[in-house]
Every structure is written in structure tokens, then in C-alpha cells.
Amino acid sequence: MxxxxxxxxxxxxxxxxxxxxxxxxxxxxxxxxxxxxxxxxxxxxxxxxxxxxxxxxxxxxxxxxxxxxxxxxxxxxxxxxxxxxxxxxxxxxxxxxxxxxxxxxxxxxxxxxxxxxxxxxxxxxxxxxxxxxxxxxxxxxxxxxxxxxxxxxxxxxxxxxxxxxxxxxxxxxxxxxxxxxxxxxxxxxxxxxxxxxxxxxxxxxxxxxxxxxxxxxxxxxxxxxxxxxxxxxxxxxxxxxxSHFKETILSSSDGGVSTVKSTQHDVFQSTDVFPRQYDGRAIIGVSYKEAESGLSQEEIIKRYKNATEKKEDYRRTVWAGASVGVxxxxxxxxxxxxxxxxxxxxxxxxxxxxx
Ligand SMILES: Cc1cc2nc3c(=O)[nH]c(=O)nc-3n(C[C@H](O)[C@H](O)[C@H](O)COP(=O)(O)O)c2cc1C
Structure with missing residues (x-):
């Protein structure tokens, strides 16, 4: 070719x-x-x-x-x-x-x-x-x-x-x-x-x-x-x-497990505006773990908003690819x-x- x-x-x-x-x-x-x-x-x-x-x-x-x-x-x-x-x-x-x-x-x-x-x-x-x-x-x-x-x-x-x-x-x-x-x-x-x-x-x-x-x-x-x-x-x-984003990326390993493709990352931070044929890969963070353990979407969104009001960014989605561990x-x-x-x-x- x-x-x-x-x-x-x-x-x-x-x-x-x-x-x-x-x-x-x-x-x-x-x-x-x-x-x-x-x-x-x-x-x-x-x-x-x-x-x-x-x-x-x-x-x-x-x-x-x-x-x-x-x-x-x-x-x-x-x-x-x-x-x-x-x-x-x-x-x-x-x-x-x-x-x-x-x-x-x-x-x-x-x-x-x-x-x-x-x-x-x-x-x-x-x-x-x-x-x-x-x-x-x-x-x-x-x-x-x-x-x-x-x-x-x-x-x-x-x-x-x-x-x-x-x-x-x-x-x-x-x-x-x-x-x-x-x-x-x-x-x-x-x-x-x-x-x-x-x-x-x-x-x-x-x-x-x-x-x-x-x-x-x-x-x-x-x-x-x-x-x-x-x-x-x-x-x-x-x-x-x-710096929290950079540190999270540098400290993450085994990207196939520590990141996940989902539309939920946007839902939790009220940025779910993409058409349905798209989702996003991000590091599994606090909100995602809470959802996995059964917390309701409404409560997670509320906690996200509260944290943002206090200028705390630890709940923000850290978008990252599956090679993050390298x-x-x-x-x-x-x-x-x-x-x-x-x-x-x-x-x-x-x-x-x-x-
Ligand atoms: C933090 C972050 C933000 C991104 N924002 C955009 C964007 O605004 N527009 C876009 O076309 N792609 C965006 N992408 C996707 C990239 O275009 C690209 O496909 C992706 O970063 C490649 O994978 P990698 O992150 O493993 O290198 C974003 C990716 C990341 C990690």
C-alpha cells in the first residue's frame, strides 16, 4: 500500500x-x-x-x-x-x-x-x-x-x-x-x-x-x-x-480499571449536554464510587453542587484515557x-x- x-x-x-x-x-x-x-x-x-x-x-x-x-x-x-x-x-x-x-x-x-x-x-x-x-x-x-x-x-x-x-x-x-x-x-x-x-x-x-x-x-x-x-x-x-487533576493522573494506574467510559460523569456534575451517541472516559472518582454503592443520582448531584459552592474541586470529573498508568x-x-x-x-x- x-x-x-x-x-x-x-x-x-x-x-x-x-x-x-x-x-x-x-x-x-x-x-x-x-x-x-x-x-x-x-x-x-x-x-x-x-x-x-x-x-x-x-x-x-x-x-x-x-x-x-x-x-x-x-x-x-x-x-x-x-x-x-x-x-x-x-x-x-x-x-x-x-x-x-x-x-x-x-x-x-x-x-x-x-x-x-x-x-x-x-x-x-x-x-x-x-x-x-x-x-x-x-x-x-x-x-x-x-x-x-x-x-x-x-x-x-x-x-x-x-x-x-x-x-x-x-x-x-x-x-x-x-x-x-x-x-x-x-x-x-x-x-x-x-x-x-x-x-x-x-x-x-x-x-x-x-x-x-x-x-x-x-x-x-x-x-x-x-x-x-x-x-x-x-x-x-x-x-x-x-493541580488536583495532574496529581490524580500521575497517581493513577491500571487505567482499564481506574477509568471508565460513562455518561454518568457528566450527569453528576450537571454537564450532560452531549448527544446520546457520545459518552466520556474519566477516572473513577468520588461520585462514581458513591453511585456504585447505591447512593441516588439526586444526592450525588446535590453533594457535587455543595462542594462546588465551597470551591472544592475534589468531586470534579478528571477526564483521562486508559493509558493513565503509564x-x-x-x-x-x-x-x-x-x-x-x-x-x-x-x-x-x-x-x-x-x-
Ligand atoms: C481533559 C480532556 C478534555 C477533552 N476535551 C476535548 C474537547 O474539548 N474537544 C475534543 O474534540 N476532544 C476533547 N477530548 C478528547 C481528545 O480530543 C482526544 O480524543 C483524547 O484526549 C485522546 O486520548 P488520550 O487522552 O488518551 O490521549 C478531551 C480529552 C481530555 C482528556
Whole structure:
């Protein structure tokens, strides 16, 4: 099978091999994390949110985040592309074209990531509007669509996505409730993209449970052109997550047991707004354990609200992937990316010795 070579390096020339992006984790992937990832040779993403109304505080905040990202990256002329991407949650797409695209175009972001639509068809007008803006100007932007099923990958490819982000069920955070791990999902998506005839201009990234060079090599072997890491980037110095989140991730092990995929994580903290085809993987926390021991949902929600009023965050859901047990140290983003690059080489050597 002839895989297209180096599409990602052509589009994102500042990036190094292997291609690494941070997931656009809303509320966690802010300008500080995104800029550090880009400075270290990856592609940094900011989480842009899910509200695209004209009055959206999320879009106002995004505008500020993008200004800070440009100044953090230093020597980029204002008219040049900003080597940063922005990710959006798209289950309420109204206003995206009118209110989000102008901000993204003004800042000349290099990538727009779409994930979690109510229906895949909702992405079509958005992707068409982005591609039209690209054709009609010198804004060189690429569209990423995160998918959790082979059919969603086919739909995104047909709709004109440049990059398909394949999210396996080991992923931290929201994801397809019914899905498969990267081991089975990624090769089938690679085959589907090849069969569609779009492989020469479509790149594939792997997301879900990748935290080091070993996962990276596995993903490349399964057919990815690069990787996305979410949970691993939470435990970095540049991520603004509360220290309780970082400590919980660093002290958790045996992720298949210590994390669980469920819609309940959102129910307990009154954030259950995702369409029913999605759930989320998080560390089993106080609320989940109370539910297992028979406490009513109403009482758990009440306890959550009481704790929040007292500014205690120990009940907040710590979204994390199933590879959480491999994350042992808080690192800077630059240390993390260097470690992964080196570990990819040593893993490949080890594999070569075994065959
Ligand atoms: C804390 C957290 C928040 C997330 N928020 C988002 C989000 O806002 N938008 C999105 O598309 N994906 C989000 N995700 C999922 C990621 O895009 C990605 O699929 C996932 O992090 C990959 O798995 P990993 O965490 O094991 O690396 C989030 C993941 C985590 C861990």
C-alpha cells in the first residue's frame, strides 16, 4: 500500500517527526499549552468550545487566547499564518459560519478541528465554508475532523476534511459511546480512506491512549501519519489544569480499571449536554464510587453542587484515557516531546531487533 508521504510536514512546515499534536481539550488546552507544543515542533491546539452564538463568551475568550498565542510565539509577522489550531465541539453548530470562522480567519490559524456533531451532515456546510474561505483568500487552513467510527471517517473524507483524527475508545474525555480501540479502528479507517481515492490528499492521525513513543510507533504501524495526545499533555507544566487533576493522573494506574467510559460523569456534575451517541472516559472518582454503592443520582448531584459552592474541586470529573498508568512524571511540553521523539527511535530499534 503506497501511503502518501509527508502531507503533514508540507502543510505544517515548522513540525518535526513524528507529527505530534495536543488535543484541543476545552478548558485545558489554552494558549500556554498550544504555544509550547508548537514551539517544541508539534502542532498546538486551543480548545475553542461549543457555543457559536454572536454573544458567545467562549468565542470572545478564544479571540483573546489567539492574541496571546501569537505574542507567545514571538517572531511571527502579523500577516503570516499562526501555527496553531483551534478545536470545536459541534453538536450545536448554529452560528459557527457567521461567528467562529471570521475570528479564525482574522488570526490566520493553520488548523480547525471539528468533533462530536449531532449528525455528521452538520459538518458539511461548515467544512464547505472553511474551504471556500481558503480558496478565495490566502488563508492556508486545514480542516481536521475527529471520528470514532469507520462510517464517520468515510463521511468526513467525502465532506473534504484534510485530516481524519481517528479516536479509539482508550481515549480520555468525550468519545463515541460505541466504538473500538485504535488497534482495530485505525487500520480499517486507513483502508477506507485508501479505497475512497482520497489518500493522496488526506492525512490520518491517531488519538486515544497514546502517551509515549511506544504508542506513537504502534499508531504509525496501524496506518497513522501522526499522533494526538490529550491526557498526557494534562500532566505538563504548561497545562492550566488544576493541580488536583495532574496529581490524580500521575497517581493513577491500571487505567482499564481506574477509568471508565460513562455518561454518568457528566450527569453528576450537571454537564450532560452531549448527544446520546457520545459518552466520556474519566477516572473513577468520588461520585462514581458513591453511585456504585447505591447512593441516588439526586444526592450525588446535590453533594457535587455543595462542594462546588465551597470551591472544592475534589468531586470534579478528571477526564483521562486508559493509558493513565503509564504517565508517571509531570514534564514540560518540550521535555515530553523530546522524550517521545527519542523513544520512537529506540522502540523502532527494539522492534527491528525482534524481527
Ligand atoms: C481533559 C480532556 C478534555 C477533552 N476535551 C476535548 C474537547 O474539548 N474537544 C475534543 O474534540 N476532544 C476533547 N477530548 C478528547 C481528545 O480530543 C482526544 O480524543 C483524547 O484526549 C485522546 O486520548 P488520550 O487522552 O488518551 O490521549 C478531551 C480529552 C481530555 C482528556
Amino acid at each position: 503506497a501511503y502518501p508521504k509527508r502531507l503533514l510536514r508540507t502543510w505544517f512546515q515548522h513540525t518535526q517527526s513524528p507529527f505530534i499534536a495536543n488535543a484541543p481539550m476545552f478548558g485545558f488546552a489554552e494558549y500556554s499549552l498550544a504555544a509550547a507544543v508548537t514551539k517544541s515542533g508539534g502542532l498546538g491546539f486551543i480548545g475553542g468550545g461549543f457555543n457559536f452564538t454572536a454573544e458567545s463568551a467562549q468565542l470572545t475568550n478564544l479571540n483573546g487566547q489567539l492574541e496571546k498565542a501569537r505574542s507567545e510565539l514571538g517572531d511571527i509577522p502579523p500577516t503570516s499564518s499562526l501555527p496553531i489550531g483551534v478545536g470545536f465541539i459541534t453538536f450545536q453548530p448554529a452560528g459557527f459560519i457567521e461567528n467562529a470562522i471570521p475570528i479564525l480567519k482574522k488570526h490566520r490559524v493553520m488548523a480547525i478541528w471539528l468533533s462530536f456533531p449531532e449528525s455528521d451532515a452538520d459538518h458539511l456546510p461548515i467544512i464547505e465554508a472553511i474551504l471556500q474561505a481558503r480558496t478565495q483568500s490566502d488563508w492556508d487552513v486545514r480542516v481536521f475532523v475527529q471520528v470514532g467510527t469507520v462510517q464517520a471517517a468515510r463521511n468526513a473524507t467525502q465532506q473534504g476534511a484534510d485530516v481524519i483524527v481517528v479516536q479509539g475508545s482508550d481515549a480520555g474525555g468525550h468519545q463515541w459511546a460505541q466504538g473500538a480501540s485504535l488497534l482495530s479502528l485505525l487500520p480499517e479507517v486507513r483502508d477506507a480512506v485508501e479505497e475512497s481515492g482520497a489518500a493522496s490528499h488526506t492525512a490520518i492521525l491517531a488519538a486515544g491512549g497514546i502517551v509515549d513513543g511506544r504508542g506513537c510507533v504502534a499508531a504509525l504501524g496501524l496506518g497513522a501519519d501522526g499522533v494526538v495526545m490529550g491526557t498526557r499533555f494534562i500532566a505538563t507544566a504548561e497545562c492550566p489544569a488544576p 504517565i508517571k512524571k509531570l514534564l514540560t511540553v518540550s521535555e515530553l516531546i523530546k522524550n517521545v521523539q527519542q523513544e520512537v527511535k529506540s522502540t523502532l530499534d527494539r522492534v527491528a531487533q525482534r524481527i
